[in-house]
Amino acid sequence: MIEIIGVTKKYGRTTAVENVSFTAKPGRVTGFLGPNGAGKSTTLRVLLGLDRPTAGHALINGKPYATLSQPLRTVGAMIDGASAVPERRGIDHLRWIAQSNRIPPGRIGAVLETVGLTDAAKTRVKKYSLGMKQRLGLAAALLGEPGILVLDEPVNGLDPEGIRTVRMFLRRYADQGNAVLLSSHLMSETAETVDDIVIINKARIVAAGTLDEITDGHANLEEAFFALTGTQSGQSW
Template identity: 60%
Template sequence: MITIDRVGKTKGRRTILRDVSFEARPGRVTGFLGPNGAGKTSTIRILLGLDRPGGGRALVDGRPYAAISRPLTVVGALLDGSGAHRARSARAHLRWVAASNGIAGRRVDEVLEIVGLTDDASRRTGRFSLGMSRRLGLAAALLGDPPVLVLDEPVNGLDPGGIRWMRSFLRDSAGQGRTVLLSSHLMGELAEIADDVVVIDKGAVVAQGTLAGVTGDHATLEDAFFALTGSERSW
């Protein structure tokens, strides 16, 4: 389970996050929704120990990320890009990541098959499309077969077939009991996947609950978001 408890962050005089609190539970896809700049990525970076909060706690199964030994076996994370050196092949990159957490090399070919990159395993990642890079990043997140997945805008760069595959993969992952936290600014996409929704705007959570609960009497999640935030339909 993921617990975000009263997390705050400032940068100079600017407030990035204000008392952000929510949970993502096992067996469910939690959609973290908001426009670009709302605070989604900042929250995720704090959860993964990449940034320090100004206050509050971000925990995975009751522990801060930095306290987890062999973190890839607990949390699989996909942020912007694959993290691979452009001159390395996909297989070489994954072998290096696996070795860093004591994961058997045979797992590399397993995750390449899961994400559909087996035929491209020997290609240099610098020649990958954006969609292929996202798949490679997901493969790295899956190396430790973690019970928690944290994915920031995972469908960016995917073609329609890739988006359908990602939807199915995330639903299957939750069905297997994993905790899935998925951030996105694509409201229609989240409505297709999420069990629970956390809506963030200008660094503060403005609504959270089940998808049906947050949508309420509105026809769509998009309608609910703009009603909740008063934002203009410009993104």
């Protein structure tokens, strides 16, 4: 499971997140929501060892990410899309990641098929659309068959059919006993996917619970989100 325990991160005098705590449990999809600048990306960066917390701990199966010997076999992450070298072919990007984590090369074809990129495997990443880059990022996250997925805006740039495919995949993945933590700005789609919700606003957690608990008394997740964060439809979030 994922455990965020009292995490605070400061950049100089700016507090990006303050005393943030929540869990993402096995067998469940946890949605991590908040307006732009609320602290979502910082929290995920701390979890994945990209930033060091000023205080608190972020643990994956009880350990900091940096201590995992073969991290892709434990947690698959997609932050900022594929983050691949533009001149590199999609298949070569995955080969490099597989080799660095001692993942059998046979997994490459499997994940390309899972995300629907088999026909574009030998195309250079610079020719990929945004949606294709998102698919490549998801393929990279799945390479090590991890028990945990951490995904930042995984359906950004996908068409409606692609969004439905990812939703169904994540649901099956969690139902197999894996933990999924995802951030998204698509409220209706998030509500179709998640079991649990964590909402962050102005660097602090303002609500956490099951989807039913968060939406209780509201027409839908979007209405609950606006009420809890003080934002309005059409604002940047």
